[in-house]
Amino acid sequence: MSNKSTFGQIASGVSRRAFMVGGTAAVASAAVLRGARAQAATKVQFMYPVGVSGDINKIVSGMVAKFNAAHPTIEVEAIYAGNYDNTEQKVITSLGVGDPPSTWLPINSALQTFLGLDSLADVTQKAKAGDIYQDFLPQFLDTCVSDGKLYGLPFQPSTPVLYLNRTAMKEAGIAKAPQTWTELLEVAKTLTIRENGELKRWGLTIGGGWHDWIFECYCRQNELVPWTKDKVLFDNPAALDALEFWVKMEKAGVMPKASTWEGSANDFMAGRTAMLYHSTGSLTNLRKSSKFEVDVAFMPKNKVFGAAQGGGPIMIAKKQTDAQLEAAWTLTQWMTSTEVQSQWCRDTGYLAVRKSAWETPEMLAYLKEVPQAKVALEQSAYAGAFLQVPGYHKVREYLKSALDRTLAGEIKPDAALKEANDASNREIQRLLRRRG
């Protein structure tokens, strides 16, 4: 386009012949330019999972199409890769054959796993050049940091929150959401309904399958981050206190011994549990599928408020050409830019990662309409990364098994946590030795 307009100016002041010659030359040079451009169009792959309601795949391909249109020198291919576990498996498989995608979107817990494979590009210097350290919400940015270095940018964080069946609470004469563990137990007792000894409604359900994630929130509410990058601290008294509180709630008969992630959401929608710990990512689904008024509250505190973050960052592969790396960085920055994040948050229910994204007019209008979305943002001020240890898959299984067996009454809380702690640390040590 700029070529043409320059031409117009030249043409006005020169002879017809000169114009013709010039024109031919320009057409030729434009063709050369286009050729060079097509050659230089850097191909970048972006592998992403689909975890929440809303047609994520359509939204993501729409975003990527928009990006491609705005960046003629970069060609991004968006690849749907299943859920978080599938995506991780797909990326690790391609890393195994030395041909990783440029960028991918794993769960934030996978940070040490990918670092262990020496697969992540360090973007600290690049990030310092822009406004990233100023405008990103620090608790989200922290999930991409290991040893002070930044590996990728947060893209779709979530946390667990407490969902409330407002209609049921009104019927029971409860005006406000429980603020502390003690209040939680009291409210749960009031909301539990038994007729002739037969249970009609639980007061509270902790979404199973990810209850280790919610357990970490309980630990954080006791001022304990139950892991460091090379070990877990499940045998800490603060963790024991949290598990003993779960046992207390179970013994009080206000919550089931076990549940599943999808089943617990279904139970909430069907009114079979009045309160539910579940991901912020479920907000849209729970709101749209329930016949009663759904409200969202902070997870009650004990010593402090606390939450562990789910969701994931966009990570960038180390092993790729400089041009690809640059293109991948451009893509990652664009995906986490103010406007894109504001739209993504409203479309999906994930939390926007930039302060400025929360202040766009569209976002302010949305928050007026769905004030529940704001709760998760405010709570995220107390949130940190979730279980970023090597081999987190196995560690999660050990912890979940300990929690399940304790609630089922098969084992004492302290013994269960000690066992999970030892098994997890053995596994982490094994992986670290292999890495070193």
Place this chain on the structure above:
Amino acid sequence: MTTLHGQTDAKTLPFTQEARQPFRLAALKRGWLHVVMVPLALLWLSPLVWILVTSLKTRTEVFDPAAGFLPQVLQWANYPGALSVAPFGIYLVNSVLVTGGILIAQLVTITLAAYAFARQTFPGKNLLFTLFLLQIMFPIYATFLTNFVTVRELGLLNSLPAMIVPFVASGYGTFMLRQSFRQVPTELADAARLDGCGHLGILWHVYLPLVKPTLIAFGIITVVTHWNDYMWPLLVNNSENVRTLPIGLGLLAKSDSGADWTRLMAATVVVVSPLLLLFVIFQRRFVDSFMHAGLK
């Protein structure tokens, strides 16, 4: 009750007694199987009915105990809603091509391999057969990476053949067919040889017609397995135009927020109906084949 009833009947109508009682007994003899089978059939049908009914509900109706079993208004919009998530038309064609390709390739390879193992003698036959059996014992996930490397070196990543190539041979099918071949009397093959048949001729004219039930039984197993396969197609393929139906379903089964039940069930109806239709059309053959396969 029946006997009592039968007796009064016999007293009041003595002249029909002889004619009636055998008839009733026969009816009971023929019918008792139905008494057992009808509830079982209903039990088997219930998930399918649930899928169909759920696919026509609104989202709030699915888990509302007060809403009743049937939808208030049939929500046909769930179907276009589900199908708009991904290009299901392309996925359907791909699924048919991949499943069909695997089936045809497998039928050829297992027939030849099973014939060799059943009726030929060659050095290392037993060892080789043991290796074939070993393939059955390895879970498919254990061979993902090596298969991935192979497919990549063949330059097939992100294409339809990538989903077919690793499955063209089947240890299980070879084993199944070898057992069937061994039950065919050798005299028949000898007779065919006297008539001038070669190996392929004997295979085609003698063995294959006799083991048709086994072939059909194996065909059903392999079609269902590969029609529903999710992880391998997800792993080797990236582009929309080479993906299969189960991946489209995966888009609706959200792991973080609970499934989008109504649309998921609508898409499930679409995905399972070709198989159901196929089964209904060929039902008689299938059932016959299983009966025979079972008897042998």
